[in-house]
Amino acid sequence: MDQGIGDRFQQETKYQRGKLPAGHLDWSKKPDRYKVYPRAKKIKLEPPQREGGTPFWKTIERRRSCRAFGERPLSREALSQLLWASQGVTKTDKDFELRAAPSAGALYPIETYLAALNVDGIEPGLYHYDVRPHELELLKPGDFRESAACAALDQDFMAEAGAVFIWAAMFERTKWKYKQRAYRYIYLDTGQIAQNLALAAVSLGLGSCQIGALYDDEVNALLDIDGDEESVVYMTAVGMLQE
Numbered sequence: 001m002d003q004g005i006g007d008r009f010q011q012e013t014k015y016q017r018g019k020l021p022a023g024h025l026d027w028s029k030k031p032d033r034y035k036v037y038p039r040a041k042k043i044k045l046e047p048p049q050r051e052g053g054t055p056f057w058k059t060i061e062r063r064r065s066c067r068a069f070g071e072r073p074l075s076r077e078a079l080s081q082l083l084w085a086s087q088g089v090t091k092t093d094k095d096f097e098l099r100a101a102p103s104a105g106a107l108y109p110i111e112t113y114l115a116a117l118n119v120d121g122i123e124p125g126l127y128h129y130d131v132r133p134h135e136l137e138l139l140k141p142g143d144f145r146e147s148a149a150c151a152a153l154d155q156d157f158m159a160e161a162g163a164v165f166i167w168a169a170m171f172e173r174t175k176w177k178y179k180q181r182a183y184r185y186i187y188l189d190t191g192q193i194a195q196n197l198a199l200a201a202v203s204l205g206l207g208s209c210q211i212g213a214l215y216d217d218e219v220n221a222l223l224d225i226d227g228d229e230e231s232v233v234y235m236t237a238v239g240m241l242q243e
């Protein structure tokens, strides 16, 4: 059978008994766990709620991909809740923050960016989520409805969303420990985050759709990330349900 790069990747990154990769962790080279834009305007988000929402089993049952959104804006409170539920800090252990979604080796390779398209009280634009203080950092103000949809393989419905979550991987954070197998973990990590977001959206009475079909370098260009050390992996559009 003709072996493509995906087939080779799957084979060559297997763990096999007795053949585990040797090596030690070079702690002097451990990458930073957080990316921060120190000069960006900061938007403090509402404290997340720990109670309420749709009951869990109903939430699971009601999750569907939603590709048509209502016109009303998302609330700031809902946006805050979605960011926390997908990537927020849920526990601090000594000086180490653990997040809402699990991550291989607790290395947290994923950065969250947000295209705020129609959010009450949030200026439209591109933002980065600063995890520890639970703040948004404004990267570029502007109307990104069309560019977000175009970069997602021209999926026009995205322009009607309230916000588009864009997850980018900083590969070295996980490669530092897991070498080439890190790519498996990074994609799995992103799926965990996206599922948390999808369920949180249902719990808040919102709709969401995962987006894997995207022009990687077009999204990277929007975010001003290099596509090499850091690259988009996945996105999710979230918005109000149609009335």
Ligand SMILES: Cc1cc2nc3c(=O)[nH]c(=O)nc-3n(C[C@H](O)[C@H](O)[C@H](O)COP(=O)(O)O)c2cc1C
Pocket: 063, 064, 065, 066, 067, 155, 209, 210, 211, 212, 213, 214
């Ligand atoms: C990895 C992944 C990528 C996806 N990419 C897209 C996408 O680009 N556009 C889209 O409309 N739906 C996308 N979806 C949603 C699937 O089409 C959807 O989950 C599937 O049809 C099952 O429907 P349900 O989510 O309503 O249960 C994606 C789902 C996953 C898990």
